[in-house]
Amino acid sequence: MIAVSELAFSYHSNAPPVLTDLSVAFPAGDTTVVTGPSGCGKSTLLYVLGLMLRPTAGRLEINGADAATLPDAERSGLRAERIGFVFQDAVLDPTRTIIDNVLEGGLYAGINPSTARSRALDLLRWFGVEERPNRRPGEISGGQAQRVALCRALLKQPSILLADEPTGNLDRASADIVWQALAVARDEGAAVVVATHDLSRSVEAQHTVRL
Amino acid sequence: MALVSEGAAIARSQLVATTVTALVVAAVCGVIFATVGQSAATVAKVLASIDEAGTRTIVVRDASDEAGLRADSVNALSSIDGVVWVFGLGQATDVRNADLGLAGQAVPARRYYGDLPAEIQVSGRLPRSGEALIGSEAIGAVGVASPAVGLVGPGTDVAAVGGFQAQAPLAFLSRSVLIAPRISASDDRLRELYVVVDRAELVAQVATAIRLAVHAEAPQRLAIETPRLLVDLRSAVGGELIGSARQLLLIVLAVGLLLVTATTAGAVSARRRDFGRRRALGATRSAVVLLVLIQTGVAALIGSVAGTVVGLLAVLRLAGSLPDPAFILGVSVLALLMALAAGVPPALLAAFRDPVRILRVP
Numbered sequence: 001m002i003a004v005s006e007l008a009f010s011y012h013s014n015a016p017p018v019l020t021d022l023s024v025a026f027p028a029g030d031t032t033v034v035t036g037p038s039g040c041g042k043s044t045l046l047y048v049l050g051l052m053l054r055p056t057a058g059r060l061e062i063n064g065a066d067a068a069t070l071p072d073a074e075r076s077g078l079r080a081e082r083i084g085f086v087f088q089d090a091v092l093d094p095t096r097t098i099i100d101n102v103l104e105g106g107l108y109a110g111i112n113p114s115t116a117r118s119r120a121l122d123l124l125r126w127f128g129v130e131e132r133p134n135r136r137p138g139e140i141s142g143g144q145a146q147r148v149a150l151c152r153a154l155l156k157q158p159s160i161l162l163a164d165e166p167t168g169n170l171d172r173a174s175a176d177i178v179w180q181a182l183a184v185a186r187d188e189g190a191a192v193v194v195a196t197h198d199l200s201r202s203v204e205a206q207h208t209v210r211l
Numbered sequence: 212m213a214l215v216s217e218g219a220a221i222a223r224s225q226l227v228a229t230t231v232t233a234l235v236v237a238a239v240c241g242v243i244f245a246t247v248g249q250s251a252a253t254v255a256k257v258l259a260s261i262d263e264a265g266t267r268t269i270v271v272r273d274a275s276d277e278a279g280l281r282a283d284s285v286n287a288l289s290s291i292d293g294v295v296w297v298f299g300l301g302q303a304t305d306v307r308n309a310d311l312g313l314a315g316q317a318v319p320a321r322r323y324y325g326d327l328p329a330e331i332q333v334s335g336r337l338p339r340s341g342e343a344l345i346g347s348e349a350i351g352a353v354g355v356a357s358p359a360v361g362l363v364g365p366g367t368d369v370a371a372v373g374g375f376q377a378q379a380p381l382a383f384l385s386r387s388v389l390i391a392p393r394i395s396a397s398d399d400r401l402r403e404l405y406v407v408v409d410r411a412e413l414v415a416q417v418a419t420a421i422r423l424a425v426h427a428e429a430p431q432r433l434a435i436e437t438p439r440l441l442v443d444l445r446s447a448v449g450g451e452l453i454g455s456a457r458q459l460l461l462i463v464l465a466v467g468l469l470l471v472t473a474t475t476a477g478a479v480s481a482r483r484r485d486f487g488r489r490r491a492l493g494a495t496r497s498a499v500v501l502l503v504l505i506q507t508g509v510a511a512l513i514g515s516v517a518g519t520v521v522g523l524l525a526v527l528r529l530a531g532s533l534p535d536p537a538f539i540l541g542v543s544v545l546a547l548l549m550a551l552a553a554g555v556p557p558a559l560l561a562a563f564r565d566p567v568r569i570l571r572v573p
């Protein structure tokens with residue numbers, strides 16, 4: 001469960017606020033789609049929910065505690081252990097193999113390496129990118145890279161899964177796989193929040209937030 | 212632990228930065244050894260040669276028997292603080308091989324007083340009262356292959372029972388025969404007394420004590436020779452060489468620090484996206500600092516080992532001897548710490564960047 005109340009955010013103290021007086025709950029076990037025109041603040045909201053930006057005002061509740069005011073080390077700990085984040089472009093480490101990229105999803109939470117490795121291989125198999133896990137990100141397609149990024153986000157079995165236009169750069173078939181994976185995470189009990197300007201995807205969600 | 216292998220992997224993936232850092236650290240070690248180390252080795256050599264030349268030896272002389280230096284001075288001087296050993300020598304007389312008579316060559320023979328110091332290494336058994344030892348360079352002159360021979364001279368008739376090798380400050384005795392003292396010899400007159408002290412700094416103080424404690428009829432007539440000049444030279448050489456070496460060391464470390472900082476800053480800014488991704492995925496700021504320091508540390512460790520080996524080989528060729536092990540270890544560790552310190556500012560820079568600004572797609 002993650003919720004914001006009277007949330008406001010602006011990038012600079014003298015810049016106009018991107019988000020104002022926003023109060024939404026994102027229940028566990030549900031998918032919430034965040035929609036709106038380009039530049040309305042969808043990514044900004046996801047970064048705030050993902051503890052990469054601090055709210056300018058308001059509360060950000062994660063399991064009942066206000067994560068907005070926690071010290072940086074504790075916010076990093078929540079990112080490492082509880083929150084899975086999928087960027088619009090995959091943001092993989094180009095110098096490391098596919099399997100190492102997936103394992104990075106558990107690195108900062110200190111997940112047991114052998115448990116992590118077998119789970120990582122399971123995930124890669126589920127997403128159909130298990131062949132040659134020793135390839136580098138430069139040797140796979142954009143759709144495959146986004147699936148690897150999803151594996152990385154799912155490795156820690158996050159209770160909050162945030163995806164910022166995860167299918168924006170993908171063809172229809174790849175996009176379908178990504179949406180299926182988001183549904184699986186939701187069914188396992190995660191609070192799933194997806195930013196998208198593709199309104200046709202609203203049918204996949206239990207809730208829709210328009211910015 | 213996972214972070215260590217992660218940092219090592221980063222060091223591998225940024226081979227240029229890693230190599231440059233390793234080379235800078237290696238050069239720092241090498242330069243320190245080739246300059247400071249060489250002068251440290253030189254200082255050690257100069258000091259050792261000064262010490263060998265007898266900075267710790269005081270000689271008491273009564274060349275023409277006008278002071279009446281008595282043999283029991285040996286015991287009296289042995290009890291002065293800081294004295295390691297005292298060795299007395301009587302008047303020299305000529306002796307020859309008894310079998311050859313006057314046809315044989317004459318060698319100087321002297322009675323000695325006090326225990327034989329380690330600087331006189333005896334081969335064969337120790338002489339009893341009235342028996343003698345032949346110095347390594349006198350054996351040929353006596354005309355025998357082994358040092359068991361009768362020796363005669365004016366008022367002297369002794370049996371040699373062994374030989375000896377003499378080292379500084381008694382090396383000159385190698386050309387002589389040494390005769391063991393008679394049982395009660397306290398009234399015998401000495402020509403020379405050799406007093407060796409513990410440390411060169413004690414020389415002046417012990418020399419004063421000698422004049423008071425010595426047993427002689429006219430102590431003021433004794434000539435007491437101290438290696439004053441050598442003692443002064445010793446402290447001058449040590450102080451000056453070590454002083455200039457310290458300055459050089461600081462300059463080399465400062466230059467190395469700047470180079471490693473610049474290299475690490477370059478490596479860190481080339482990996483802005485990498486650190487942004489790590490922060491977004493949950494790496495704490497301290498984890499990012501640690502990763503940068505591990506990357507620098509791995510490179511520095513390689514460089515420090517390589518630079519130490521190469522630098523020491525150079526010193527060995529130039530100076531012919533190695534600086535002492537504590538100095539070697541000290542330099543390697545210092546170079547490593549220098550590199551780690553140089554990595555701190557770029558590491559903090561990486562840790563405090565805003566991941567969102569780095570990762571955002573417009």
Ligand SMILES: Nc1ncnc2c1ncn2[C@@H]1O[C@H](COP(=O)(O)OP(=O)(O)O)[C@@H](O)[C@H]1O
Binds near residue numbers: 015018038571
């Ligand atoms: N680093 C920044 N500094 C100032 N303004 C920013 C920054 N990043 C984004 N913005 C602005 O914030 C607004 C919302 O951006 P964003 O959250 O990316 O919207 P969306 O994802 O809905 O397209 C935009 O007007 C954008 O120009």
Ligand SMILES: [Mg+2]
Binds near residue numbers: 042043044164
């Ligand atoms: Mg966006």
